[in-house]
Amino acid sequence: MKRNDGRKNDQLRPMTAKVGVVKNANGSAMFKIGGTTAYAAVHGPRDLYPRFKQDPEKGLLRCDYNMMPFSGHGNRVRPGGGRRSKEISMVTQNAINPVVNLTDFPNAVVDVCIELTETDAGTRCAGITAASMALADAGIEMKDLVIAMSVGMLEGELIADVNGVEDCELGATDIPIAYIPSMDKISLLQIDGEISREDLKKALELGKKKCLEIYEIQKKALKEKYSEKVKSK
Amino acid sequence: METLKVKNRDIVVPGETLAEGMGFLPSRGTYRIRKEIKAQRLGMISVDKKVIKLIPLTGAYLPKVGDKIIVKVIDIMMSGWRVDTRSAYSAVLGLKDATSDYIAKGADLTQYFGLEDHMIAQITNVTSQKLIDVTMRGPGLRKLRGGRIITVNSHKVPRVIGKEGSMVTMVKQATDCNIIVGQNGRIWIDGEPEKEILAEEAIKKIEKEAHTAGLTDSIKKFLEKKTSKKLEVKGGSQK
Amino acid sequence: MKDKKEHILKALKKGVRYDGRKLLEYRKITVEPGIVHGAEGSAKVKIGDTEIIAGVKIALETPYPDTPEKGNLMVNAELRPMANPDFESGPPGEEAIEIARVIDRGIRESKAIDQEKLCIEKGEKAWSVMIDLVPLNASGNLLDAGALAALAALKNTVFPEITEEGIINYDKKTKEKLPLQKEPLEVTVLKIGEYFVVDPLPEEEELLDARLTVALTAENMICAVQKGGTEPLSIKEIDTMVGIAQDKAKELRKLL
Numbered sequence: 001m002k003r004n005d006g007r008k009n010d011q012l013r014p015m016t017a018k019v020g021v022v023k024n025a026n027g028s029a030m031f032k033i034g035g036t037t038a039y040a041a042v043h044g045p046r047d048l049y050p051r052f053k054q055d056p057e058k059g060l061l062r063c064d065y066n067m068m069p070f071s072g073h074g075n076r077v078r079p080g081g082g083r084r085s086k087e088i089s090m091v092t093q094n095a096i097n098p099v100v101n102l103t104d105f106p107n108a109v110v111d112v113c114i115e116l117t118e119t120d121a122g123t124r125c126a127g128i129t130a131a132s133m134a135l136a137d138a139g140i141e142m143k144d145l146v147i148a149m150s151v152g153m154l155e156g157e158l159i160a161d162v163n164g165v166e167d168c169e170l171g172a173t174d175i176p177i178a179y180i181p182s183m184d185k186i187s188l189l190q191i192d193g194e195i196s197r198e199d200l201k202k203a204l205e206l207g208k209k210k211c212l213e214i215y216e217i218q219k220k221a222l223k224e225k226y227s228e229k230v231k232s233k
Numbered sequence: 234m235e236t237l238k239v240k241n242r243d244i245v246v247p248g249e250t251l252a253e254g255m256g257f258l259p260s261r262g263t264y265r266i267r268k269e270i271k272a273q274r275l276g277m278i279s280v281d282k283k284v285i286k287l288i289p290l291t292g293a294y295l296p297k298v299g300d301k302i303i304v305k306v307i308d309i310m311m312s313g314w315r316v317d318t319r320s321a322y323s324a325v326l327g328l329k330d331a332t333s334d335y336i337a338k339g340a341d342l343t344q345y346f347g348l349e350d351h352m353i354a355q356i357t358n359v360t361s362q363k364l365i366d367v368t369m370r371g372p373g374l375r376k377l378r379g380g381r382i383i384t385v386n387s388h389k390v391p392r393v394i395g396k397e398g399s400m401v402t403m404v405k406q407a408t409d410c411n412i413i414v415g416q417n418g419r420i421w422i423d424g425e426p427e428k429e430i431l432a433e434e435a436i437k438k439i440e441k442e443a444h445t446a447g448l449t450d451s452i453k454k455f456l457e458k459k460t461s462k463k464l465e466v467k468g469g470s471q472k
Numbered sequence: 473m474k475d476k477k478e479h480i481l482k483a484l485k486k487g488v489r490y491d492g493r494k495l496l497e498y499r500k501i502t503v504e505p506g507i508v509h510g511a512e513g514s515a516k517v518k519i520g521d522t523e524i525i526a527g528v529k530i531a532l533e534t535p536y537p538d539t540p541e542k543g544n545l546m547v548n549a550e551l552r553p554m555a556n557p558d559f560e561s562g563p564p565g566e567e568a569i570e571i572a573r574v575i576d577r578g579i580r581e582s583k584a585i586d587q588e589k590l591c592i593e594k595g596e597k598a599w600s601v602m603i604d605l606v607p608l609n610a611s612g613n614l615l616d617a618g619a620l621a622a623l624a625a626l627k628n629t630v631f632p633e634i635t636e637e638g639i640i641n642y643d644k645k646t647k648e649k650l651p652l653q654k655e656p657l658e659v660t661v662l663k664i665g666e667y668f669v670v671d672p673l674p675e676e677e678e679l680l681d682a683r684l685t686v687a688l689t690a691e692n693m694i695c696a697v698q699k700g701g702t703e704p705l706s707i708k709e710i711d712t713m714v715g716i717a718q719d720k721a722k723e724l725r726k727l728l
Contacts, residue, residue, distance in 0.1 A: 070527020139292020144248030426483035
């Protein structure tokens with residue numbers, strides 16, 4: 001199949017990643033894949049209010065996903081969030097939670113702010129990929145980085161990294177997943193559209209393989225920031 | 234098969250495989266999963282024979298009893314002050330720990346410490362639930378008047394201080410500034426305006442190059458060039 | 473606080489800012505236009521560590537009943553928690569509203585956009601221009617940075633296509649630019665003690681006595697002003713501050 005942007009079925013869009021992009025944050029990162037750009041910033045660990053949310057055993061990870069008003073493809077996105085961003089914030093949190101260890105921070109909170117400056121599908125995935133880099137940059141204890149990417153099913157074929165046209169106009173089945181390499185487990189899975197049980201299994205295998213490609217980009221971006229410090233002299 | 238996948242001073246990211254095989258021992262900042270040892274946070278590797286340790290390069294300050302830290306008053310209560318410690322937790326400075334003076338109940342506490350005041354204080358207690366007490370009673374503990382507060386990552390504080398205080402002493406000597414380094418990464422600098430800025434620049438440079446070889450030398454050269462002073466390095470070796 | 477102010481004043485007396493700059497010196501500024509592919513216009517501006525994105529969206533709407541022959545203009549600022557650990561999510565607070573309104577006035581009152589040209593059908597249909605300002609990192613002087621970003625974004629804004637059914641096709645952009653007739657910029661001058669400074673750091677904004685934000689056209693005509701801070705200003709001081717703003721606006725304009 002020829003994809004509308006000329007990619008091969010299993011080809012990701014061009015990517016850039018940069019760590020340490022928000023000076024006021026304890027950790028931050030930017031991840032761009034095609035026309036989707038996500039920024040993530042980590043504030044904390046810090047005091048958590050309201051107090052009833054505090055956990056005496058460990059700190060709480062709290063994610064906040066937001067699309068900037070001008071980031072959409074069509075109409076302006078009304079500020080103030082809504083049901084969609086609430087849900088995405090929640091699944092993002094669940095996607096990242098399995099790797100972070102906040103036992104050193106009882107009763108506290110680690111806030112992860114995710115902002116999309118421009119979008120062309122795969123925004124929650126780009127947000128998760130950026131967020132896990134930002135958490136590593138903030139020095140949070142974590143078993144691994146988390147990578148997210150969307151697999152699609154279009155005209156009976158599996159495609160990697162679904163773009164906006166494929167998602168909205170061509171009606172691809174959209175399957176965003178998040179993958180944790182060291183555990184070999186999937187921590188985000190949503191499906192929008194039809195797919196058979198066999199194809200889903202294949203889709204997940206493809207997703208895993210492609211996530212590992214993004215993983216290399218995450219690692220490189222993190223090392224670049226810190227190696228520069230060691231070498232620069 | 235036992236293989237070491239990294240070498241000393243390598244920068245690693247969370248989840249990165251450091252070694253394979255049961256012969257290696259995971260130490261601070263690393264963990265074992267199946268037969269592999271992996272990094273548990275971002276940091277620099279230090280291998281000592283079979284023990285693999287990770288030196289954190291970033292992360293929040295964790296309050297420890299005995300640490301001298303620079304705190305900021307954020308609330309004044311009946312029984313003392315609540316202070317920010319630049320960690321996930323605030324601390325309490327009680328009346329008895331604030332001064333040797335007798336403070337009558339209901340007295341105006343702002344005459345001792347007001348909101349936004351900075352002090353160098355010492356941690357006396359940290360509970361498992363991270364309730365923290367600090368004291369102002371001890372040598373060198375005091376309110377910091379004037380000057381500026383800058384921050385560095387708390388993991389870089391040992392480098393800023395240097396061996397037996399050699400690094401910070403050198404910066405003081407070069408800039409004629411009063412400098413107090415808190416273990417929580419807050420640093421107070423007080424001096425002539427241009428000199429304060431130079432001291433800040435030097436400390437930021439130490440933070441940035443904290444893990445490079447020959448750090449003392451490079452900072453010495455930097456300061457000598459900026460001040461045209463000849464500097465002596467006391468105590469520290471050239472490592 | 474008093475302590476901190478005295479310390480900063482002591483340095484200002486010697487002509488030295490908190491970060492070593494001169495009193496009337498801006499931090500390093502960069503302007504990067506066209507960074508959001510889906511928006512009709514956009515720009516990212518960095519002033520020192522402050523970084524802000526302006527995005528322009530265009531829509532087809534009914535004009536307001538009191539101005540049936542004009543297209544609508546809207547400026548909004550969102551201070552999201554990412555940009556500063558002290559920002560909270562939720563509806564815009566005082567600071568965000570002031571930034572948006574002062575930048576709005578500069579654009580509106582200078583008649584930067586010929587709003588009548590935005591009208592397609594009187595009282596029925598007109599282009600609306602919506603400018604959103606969102607900082608990625610807030611480290612002082614959001615007003616000047618926001619105004620600069622807004623102008624840079626307006627300058628690269630193009631209209632989207634209208635289909636035969638009369639609705640917008642956002643995927644197709646035309647080459648037609650916004651009818652810009654003036655180019656307003658804003659310069660904020662602070663008074664701290666007896667000293668005037670521009671491009672404040674957060675430390676300076678915290679303890680300012682007064683500030684004057686002056687919106688200026690390319691002809692250096694004043695088109696909007698906002699006085700902030702708790703201390704009143706004398707006429708002479710206002711005149712001096714406007715003069716400083718005019719000089720600085722000329723410098724900023726070279727970056728566009």
